[in-house]
Amino acid sequence: MSSNTLALGGTGNLDEHHRQSRQAQWQADKWMMSGALLLGTAVFGIFGLPLFLRGLWLQIRAERSGLTMRPVIVTLIGYLVAVDAALNTIGWALDLVAHHTLLARVFLMAWGNMFDAGYFWHYNELWIGGATAPGEKSWEIALLPIVFSMRIAAAIGFLQMKRWGHQWLIVTCWFGVVAWAGYIANMTLYADVRYTGVVFPVIGWWLYDIFYITPFLALPYLHSVNREIFSD
Amino acid sequence: MNESQSDELPLGTTPAFANMHKWLRRGLIVCLCALVLEGAFTFPLLAVWYGWPTLSLQEICTEFERIRFSDESRECIYPYPLFGPAEGAGQTTARDEWGVQPRPQYQAIEYRELVRRVEARRARENQ
Numbered sequence: 001m002s003s004n005t006l007a008l009g010g011t012g013n014l015d016e017h018h019r020q021s022r023q024a025q026w027q028a029d030k031w032m033m034s035g036a037l038l039l040g041t042a043v044f045g046i047f048g049l050p051l052f053l054r055g056l057w058l059q060i061r062a063e064r065s066g067l068t069m070r071p072v073i074v075t076l077i078g079y080l081v082a083v084d085a086a087l088n089t090i091g092w093a094l095d096l097v098a099h100h101t102l103l104a105r106v107f108l109m110a111w112g113n114m115f116d117a118g119y120f121w122h123y124n125e126l127w128i129g130g131a132t133a134p135g136e137k138s139w140e141i142a143l144l145p146i147v148f149s150m151r152i153a154a155a156i157g158f159l160q161m162k163r164w165g166h167q168w169l170i171v172t173c174w175f176g177v178v179a180w181a182g183y184i185a186n187m188t189l190y191a192d193v194r195y196t197g198v199v200f201p202v203i204g205w206w207l208y209d210i211f212y213i214t215p216f217l218a219l220p221y222l223h224s225v226n227r228e229i230f231s232d
Numbered sequence: 233m234n235e236s237q238s239d240e241l242p243l244g245t246t247p248a249f250a251n252m253h254k255w256l257r258r259g260l261i262v263c264l265c266a267l268v269l270e271g272a273f274t275f276p277l278l279a280v281w282y283g284w285p286t287l288s289l290q291e292i293c294t295e296f297e298r299i300r301f302s303d304e305s306r307e308c309i310y311p312y313p314l315f316g317p318a319e320g321a322g323q324t325t326a327r328d329e330w331g332v333q334p335r336p337q338y339q340a341i342e343y344r345e346l347v348r349r350v351e352a353r354r355a356r357e358n359q
Binding site for chain 1: 242243244245246247248252253256257259260261262263264265266267268269270271272273274275278279281282289290292293296297300308310311312316317318319320321323324333334335336337338339340341
């Protein structure tokens with residue numbers, strides 16, 4: 001704790017300090033959870049950000065007042081990897097199971113035509129529907145349950161400062177490295193399909209997607225933090 | 233790093249990694265804000281680029297389908313039958329240079345181009 005300087009005269013004070021800290025953390029988390037739920041929907045993210053930032057501010061204020069709070073960087077990583085996974089899940093779940101909705105056929109097509117024609121070229125032609133670019137469907141089927149769902153579960157454990165949360169966040173963030181490397185290699189091999197007739201090809205895709213590197217930013221922290229702070 | 237500085241480090245951060253953790257925190261905040269802005273503005277900006285509100289979403293869907301499959305007779309069926317075949321299954325009109333690396337032959341859609349396509353078609357039909 002950066003400012004854990006309360007004068008603790010006895011176990012009663014310690015218990016009270018612990019109770020107040022838990023209460024303050026829960027209060028902050030309620031704001032941040034509400035914000036993160038909205039952030040994960042993409043379209044309502046703009047309404048979620050103020051809620052999230054208020055929760056973050058409450059946490060920092062409580063820490064400055066001397067309460068024992070979760071480190072800010074743990075909070076940021078936990079919520080952000082969950083939001084990152086949720087955003088990926090929305091787009092891919094839409095493509096996997098809701099490819100014939102008007103929403104998918106307008107906005108996935110539009111996104112595809114603008115940045116990545118994997119979501120435009122021969123769309124809804126496979127019997128399974130949705131994206132037809134070579135390999136794309138396989139990534140969706142593999143990564144939705146194995147990476148993104150597990151990463152959200154790991155992030156929840158991580159925010160609870162559980163050791164399994166820390167361990168599984170490392171595992172799922174490294175999954176993310178594999179996913180990015182494989183996905184980009186696949187896109188490059190089939191670049192004609194993905195980028196021909198696209199409004200903002202390649203550089204546009206990178207500018208749009210680079211902010212999904214959150215799990216990579218998490219990894220150096222996860223490997224360098226003193227893991228004794230995470231409990232069984 | 234002296235003891236007082238060490239005391240001010242966040243829980244779990246050792247002096248050796250304090251600087252790295254500080255920069256990671258900044259990077260995380262940048263990613264958070266960028267993801268929020270992208271999430272919030274992508275849908276409306278895409279909608280405007282491709283012709284909304286002049287065109288309805290279903291009209292945009294129809295134009296996409298016509299360009300994708302190079303077939304001006306196609307219509308975007310909505311709502312689509314729940315257990316129907318994929319809308320493009322068996323189509324034979326889409327144009328590509330086929331080979332081990334297929335290359336589509338449609339062109340990128342410019343800003344509000346779908347509106348101009350629809351208006352030009354209506355003008356032809358009214359002549």
